[in-house]
Amino acid sequence: MKEFEFIDRVMPDVPPLSPAQLAAARARLAAAGAARAAGPARGRRPAAYGWRGIALAAMAVVVVIGVVAFLAPSAGRKPVASTPGQLLNAAADKLAAQPQGSGRYWRLETEQVIRTKSPQGFLVEERSKDVLILGRNHDAYNWYEPVSARPYDAAAAEAWKRAGSPKLCPAPDCDPKLRFYPQRTLKRSLRLAPGWQPTLEELLALPREANALRTEALKHVPIGYDKGPDGWVQEAGLRLVADVPATPGTRAAAYRMLAALPGARVVDDVRDPLGRRGVTLQLPVNDVIRAQLVIDPGSGGLWAVQLVAPQPGLPQGLPAQASIIVRTGWSDARPVPPPGCRGCQGRY
16 A cells, blocks of 8 residues: 555654544545456446546545544644633743843833722722832832823713812822832832742742642741632732742743632633733632733733722723733843932832
8 A cells, every 4th residue: 555655755744544544544445446446337448447446546545635634733833722721821831931031130110000989979090100120139129100190081071070170199290299109018029928928039939830839839828817728829829920020930830820719710801901902810809809810812921910890980890900011021220219219219
């Protein structure tokens, strides 16, 4: 059967045929050969059967090639993720493959979005910028800058005008003398959960596999913690992916660790405040509030952390709060706090 040697030559990356596929192909070729050997029927020329047998044999080979091509994945290509869970795993794989990065300072820049109700009863959207920088020498920097506060939508704008267009704060013009100020406790910048504050060296050495990471996290549960082991894992995991300089491998493991918690869901129809549609890991905070990690499917990086909570006047499912990741990573650029920013530098 030289036809199968031909298949091996023209499709060297295709896996070998299964016994069932091989038997079916041989049966087709045998049937074609039997028809050719039976001889011409009365009134027909022998040549017609000879060529038909050759054609049937060729068709059998084509059928075999087609079956193999259909069953075998293309060389060098991975199966395409289709379910939300598969999309999250694919994103985590991409994140884990990224280099850790180097430099003397780790920098996290975020844009904060808060939608809340004013004393007059209309919705207000506040935006601000937050910068956190942690040095390998344990220097810490943080400054927060109010950017804007305005009515959330057209209906809120009308209500604001009817209320006499009151000044909305925080905003840069609310208190020009206090434009920049620290929003975080610098001494606790690496705190992952109550009572668990690893050193930078310990943080960078955390496991990069989900089960091992959970096991390590549960070693640090303090006596009297009342949210249970899953609550502890969720609290620490959210901090690991969003707020501290954990390695890409540890953050990828944290995605998987969080996705395994009771009540966790992976969805692919959520957008962040910039309109980007990501792979979203959704976790219950309590009976009415949900935390959402909106993840870039192309790199596995975190786009935003969102809190979805009931807010009168806010469309259902729209986040009441969001933290958009603007930039994060290591560099050698020495941080310089803004002029007049008191308490924006310390130690951790």
